Amino acid sequence: MADPLVSVAALLAPAFRQVAGPVAGAVVDPVVRPSDRADAQANGALALAKQLGRNPRDVAADVVAAARLDGVATLEVAGPGFINVTFADDYLAASLAAIAADELLGASQSSSPLxxxxxxxxxxxxxxxxxxxxxxxxxxxxxxxxxxxxxxxxxxxxxxGDWGRPFGMLIEHLLDLGEAEAAHELSVGDMNSFYREAGRKFAADEAFQVRARQRVVELQGGDPETLRLWRLLVHESTRYFNSVYARLGVLLSDDDLMGxxxxxxxxxxxxxxxxxxxxxxxxxxxxxxxxxxxxxxxxxxxxxxxxxxxxxxxxxxxxxxxxxxxxxxxxxxxxxxxxxxxxxxxxxxxxxxxxxxxxxxxxxxxxxxxxxxxLGSDGKMFKSRSGDTVKLSDLIDEAVARATRQVAGKNPELSPAEQSEVGRIVGIGAIKYADLSTDRVKDYAFDWERMLAFEGNTAPYLQYAYARIRSIFRRVGVEPHHVRSVVPVLGTPQERSLALALLAFDGAVAETSTRYLPHRLCTYLFELAQAFTAFYDACPVLKAETDELRTSRLALADLTARVLAKGLDLLGIDVPERM
RNA sequence: GCGUCCGUAGCUCAACGGAUAGAGCAUCUGACUUCGGAUCAGAGGGUUGGGGGUUCGAGUCCCUCCGGACGCGCCA
The missing domain is CATH 3.40.50.620 (HUPs)
Structure with a gap:
């Protein structure tokens, strides 16, 4: 319940119920939403007025009168019957201190785990x-x-996919190659040619076809030698998959195999x-x-x-x-x-x-x-120049190579080892973020330039925001955990909107979880990073006028870094300490 | 033919039935030689594919047409 929108909805609900009175079946959802007119807006009065047959503005006014939000927010009726919500600065500041002390950064764990x-x-x-x-x-x-x-x-x-008809031809092809050679071909990741060659022989060679069909029968019949060869194929393949998973930094391991x-x-x-x-x-x-x-x-x-x-x-x-x-x-x-x-x-x-x-x-x-x-940049299915499907391992190689080149160009002061490590983090992050940041159900256009850009809604922009915060702490020599019990001061518009963004982490994660929409989390993190850079630009931290203000801004920066890092971690993306 | 998904700014994309449809990129204008300018502030840019309907309110729901992608009985 760290998200102020969720909290205010809960606090408004009784007022809505009171105004609805005994009307049977009256909907009392306050319908609290983000707003560009205020910190939030409650839209529930319009629907309720319809049900009550009353004037929407009057209903909204009654709700405002009945609501008990002292110290939390002020309310104002606006437009046809919206209720604009403006949170009290003290309430936001106290909420920030609360999530800073929370390992989950305000995210609400499920009350009924599935x-x-x-x-x-x-x-x-x-x-x-x-x-x-x-x-x-x-x-x-x-x-x-x-x-x-x-x-x-x-x-x-x-x-x-570790079973089925193709395994007859695959096993026969493996035997033709010899086990050692086949294992080599599979382990170096030249699987396309292995599979294609098996398929080619199956189509062209009648004797091979007969062998392959017979091999399927033996496989399904549990013939020990056939099973041994099958396991060899599976083993070499999963070894290869695991190497790709390791490079991508995904959680899958052999324990998760359910072929x-x-x-x-x-x-x-x-x-x-x-x-x-x-x-x-x-x-x-x-x-x-x-x-x-x-x-x-x-x-x-x-x-x-x-x-x-x-x-x-x-x-x-x-x-x-x-x-x-x-x-x-x-x-x-x-x-x-x-x-x-x-x-x-x-x-x-x-x-x-x-x-x-x-x-x-x-x-x-x-x-x-x-x-x-x-899709490729031509709007057609993403293919390599030769028209083949693009190998995932090649894609990873290219992403890391491109990112490393960019990092080296932008920051020549990093050691070569650091450049390649940061290049890896940025390159992999860019691929993942580009994929996760749009509505998954739509086709998505793969574009190297865009995903690796250091500006805009990209992984590098978010990682950069994180790296800048870490830079502040290196410079100031304060350990972040020393500012984690600070109740920050929200004296400027930038500090205030950063506070609101930080507190919205809870809702963003919840929405990603219940609707399986990673792009909601991406959009949230981008907005947070934007709020932070605006704050960073307008609010000096190290040169703040007072010690109190400096500590307050350090606390805001630290909390931002933690939310960014945690949010990116939930996307499977790492953050660099410098870049 | 039947079905599913998609169509939003020049480009790439947001928007849980709520106000004046928002971002980023690109374009243009600005920013105390700056705690990392890899940034920030601002401007222009739209009949949300067309047309009907439901609703107090529709990019969002329903119908229809147009355009695109993908499925549609012994492959996985």
């Missing part, structure tokens, strides 16, 4: 990671961090349980379920195929097994799928079937955390 499974990243074994995996990985990681921060029990699951193969033993049971529930139908020799409301291009009902004509299990069955596993074994309340928007219909159908079967019942909820495509 067990949330977050399914993200999910690269494919023996296949290169590309920008599509980047989005899922970064967005999922951010949501995992935010929900963990707010006290939820977060289970990260990396649903890697498709992990659900094999459940697939028969999925079909049996659907049959027992009376949901299974035969269609063209396949076992299917028809969730209502889905039709194909002919207008006929669209099935979810859970066992195909030849007895195989398509991926919908695996996804259903996942739902069962996550609900019944993990005891999850919330299932998040950080998956591209094109999969929307598939997931909807899977969720529908899971609900029909009773596996997914309120309040347990499954949510498709969808995201759009990554």
């Amino acid at each position: 067990t949330a499974v977050i399914d993200y990243s999910h690269p494919n074994v023996a296949k290169e990671m590309h920008v599509g995996h980047l989005r899922s990985t970064i967005i999922g990681d951010c949501i995992a961090r935010v929900m963990t921060f707010l006290g939820h029990r977060v289970i990260r699951e990396n649903h890697i 498709e193969s992990a659900y094999n033993h459940m697939l028969g049971a999925v079909v049996d349980r659907l049959a027992a529930a009376g949901l299974l139908q035969r269609s063209d020799g396949a076992d299917v379920v028809f969730p209502p409301g889905f039709v194909n291009r002919e207008g006929d009902p669209l099935p979810v195929i859970v066992r195909n004509r030849v007895g195989g299990y398509p991926y919908a069955t695996t996804d259903l097994a996942c739902v069962i596993d996550r609900v019944e074994r993990v005891r999850a309340d919330l299932l998040l799928y950080v998956v591209g928007a094109p999969q929307a219909q598939h997931l909807e159908m899977v969720f529908a079937v899971a609900q029909m079967a009773g596996w997914l019942q309120a309040p347990t909820e499954a949510v498709h955390v969808a995201f759009g495509n990554v």
Whole structure:
């Protein structure tokens, strides 16, 4: 409840209830929102007036009269019936001191923690990671961090593609190459050519095709030698994935692996349980379920195929097994799928079937955390010059190289070692922030120049704001924790708006958490950084007129640094001490 | 054909049904040789794709048309 907007809403609610009186069903939400006319505005009087059949301004005036906000805020009726809220400086200052003493910096932990499974990243074994995996990985990681921060029990699951028909050809290709050579090719990250070559042989060589098909049968039959070769592929691939995760600084590790193969033993049971529930139908020799409301291009009902004509299990069955596993074994309340928007219909159908079967019942909820495509500067799907998908590792290399060059150019005084470390932090931060800072559901345009710019809504701008604050403390020689019990003075407009921005951290994190929208947190941090630089420009810290003022401004600067660092950390982004 | 998502300033993007649609970039004008100017203050720039509707109030909800992306039965 550190966010003053939340606090004032709670304080206004009784006044609204009083004015609403005994009118049945009257809505009493104060509807407190940020405002450009005041610190906040309460819009609830308009809706309430409608329900009461009264004049909105009169209702607003009654609410103002009934409200008890002494020492917190002053209220004023404005326009057609808005209530403008202006917080008392002392209240803001005391609130700042409170969040400065709080490890969570004012963020409110959930009063009813959830067990949330977050399914993200999910690269494919023996296949290169590309920008599509980047989005899922970064967005999922951010949501995992935010929900963990707010006290939820977060289970990260990396649903890697480690099973299925392609593994016949992949294993045969591995044998052709020799195990050592294949392991080398996979470990140096030349997976594209490994996969492509296997596919090429499968298409061109009939004998290879026969071998590959036979190999699939052996794999599914549990042949020990085949399983050993399969594990080799998986092992080399996950080693490679882990190296990418480490460079990106995402939380995923081997402990989070829950590949498709992990659900094999459940697939028969999925079909049996659907049959027992009376949901299974035969269609063209396949076992299917028809969730209502889905039709194909002919207008006929669209099935979810859970066992195909030849007895195989398509991926919908695996996804259903996942739902069962996550609900019944993990005891999850919330299932998040950080998956591209094109999969929307598939997931909807899977969720529908899971609900029909009773596996997914309120309040347990499954949510498709969808995201759009990554586009190049030409507005088309992001591709390399040669037209291939861009390897994630190449993308990381380039980001770090570009950032290092920029840092070296801007600050030649840093040692080479520092330049490369800062370049790494800035480059990785830039990639992540660019991705997280726009509404995830929309396609997003990948642009090196923009994401690495040191001005505007970018990671480097935020990191720079942090570095400047650290510079102040190096210069003044005061340990930040010495100013953490200070109640700051809010004497200038810049100090005041910085205070308001700092106190809004709570609400920004909450919104990111409940709506799975990292860009809300990004926008917040950018606004905070802007408020800080305006403050920095207008309010001398080291040369403040009095010691008291200097201490106060140091406290504001320190708190800003902590909120920036924590906010960026929740996005998975590091901060440099200097840059 | 059916379905989903998207369309906001020159460009990239915000805006939980609330007032005069906001930022950044770019452009233009300013800022005590500055605690890091990698900054700050300000200006211009819009029929929110078109048209209807619901609402006290619509960029936001509903319908329709236009434009774009992506899905649509045995791959994952």
